[in-house]
Amino acid sequence: MSNTTDVTKKEQNQDNDTVMLPPVDVIEDSTGITLYADLPGLSKDKLIMQIENDTLTIEGELSLDTPASLQASRVEVNFPRYRRSFTLSKELDAEHVSAEFKQGVLKVRIPKAEHAQPRKIPINVE
Amino acid sequence: MNRSLFPYDIFSELDRLQRAMQQAFELTPNIRGIGRGGFPALNIGGTAESVEIYAFAPGLNPDSIEIHLERNTLSLSGERKSDLPEGDKNSTVHINERFAGSFHRVVNLPEDIDPDNVSANYRDGVLHIRIKRKQAAVPRRIAIQ
Numbered sequence A: 001m002s003n004t005t006d007v008t009k010k011e012q013n014q015d016n017d018t019v020m021l022p023p024v025d026v027i028e029d030s031t032g033i034t035l036y037a038d039l040p041g042l043s044k045d046k047l048i049m050q051i052e053n054d055t056l057t058i059e060g061e062l063s064l065d066t067p068a069s070l071q072a073s074r075v076e077v078n079f080p081r082y083r084r085s086f087t088l089s090k091e092l093d094a095e096h097v098s099a100e101f102k103q104g105v106l107k108v109r110i111p112k113a114e115h116a117q118p119r120k121i122p123i124n125v126e
Numbered sequence B: 001m002n003r004s005l006f007p008y009d010i011f012s013e014l015d016r017l018q019r020a021m022q023q024a025f026e027l028t029p030n031i032r033g034i035g036r037g038g039f040p041a042l043n044i045g046g047t048a049e050s051v052e053i054y055a056f057a058p059g060l061n062p063d064s065i066e067i068h069l070e071r072n073t074l075s076l077s078g079e080r081k082s083d084l085p086e087g088d089k090n091s092t093v094h095i096n097e098r099f100a101g102s103f104h105r106v107v108n109l110p111e112d113i114d115p116d117n118v119s120a121n122y123r124d125g126v127l128h129i130r131i132k133r134k135q136a137a138v139p140r141r142i143a144i145q
Helices: A003-008 B010-025
Strands: A024-029 A032-038 A047-052 A055-061 A071-075 A081-087 A098-102 A105-111 B041-046 B050-056 B066-070 B073-080 B092-096 B101-108 B113-123 B126-133
Touching (some): A055 A105, B041 B101
Antiparallel strands (some): A098 A105, B041 B050, B073 B101
C-alpha cells in the first residue's frame, strides 16, 4: 500500500496508563483523509486538537455533571482524559485541517496537498 | 483494512481471551453477562435520593434512543449509523474502531427506585438518566426525644 497509510500509526504516549484512547475511524479518499473520533463526555471548550511536527494530537478532559455525593456502583469509563496521536504523512496539508465536534463525535478533515492529488497516468501501448 | 492478512481474527481472539479471564476471576457473574465493552459504555452510581446512569453514546439522535424501565430493569436500545463509505471504490478505510449498528443494553437497578420519577438528558454524547428513589427509602434522621 502507499505511504499515505502513515496516518494509521499510533504514537507512543509516555503516560498511556492514565488516558483513554478514543476509538476512531480513518477514511482516505482521493482528496484527503477524514478522521472520526468518539469522545463522549467532552465538551467543546475542553477539546484540544493540535498539529505539531506532523503529529496530530486530540485530547481533552471529560466533564460530567455528577452530584457531589455520588457513589459509583459500575464504572466502565474510568479515566478522566482522552488522548490519541497520529503521525501525518508529508503529502497531507496540515495548514488546511478543518474540524467539527457534535454530540461527542469529532470529525477532522485533512486535505492532501495540491501536488499530491492523484493524477491518472496514461499508458501508451505501442 | 489489513486484518485479512492474519490467518484468523486476532482481535476477536484477544476479546475472547479477555472475557475468559474476567469470567475466571468473577466467580458469580451477573446473569445478564459481564457487559463490559458493550455499547454504550455505562457508568452507574447512586446518591441517597437518586440513581444516576451515564451512557456514553456519542453521535446519536436523542429521539432514536429507546429507554425502557420495567420494574428495576433499565434497557437502552437504538441504532448507530456507520460513517464509513459503503461501496465507494475511491475511498479506503484505514481504521475502523467505532461502534456501528444496533445496540441493546440491559442493567439491573436497585429495588427502591421510583419508576415514575425519571429524567433523561443528552449532552456531549452522554445520555444521563436520573431516577429518584422512593421516598420511604430515603434515610431519615430520627430525633431522640
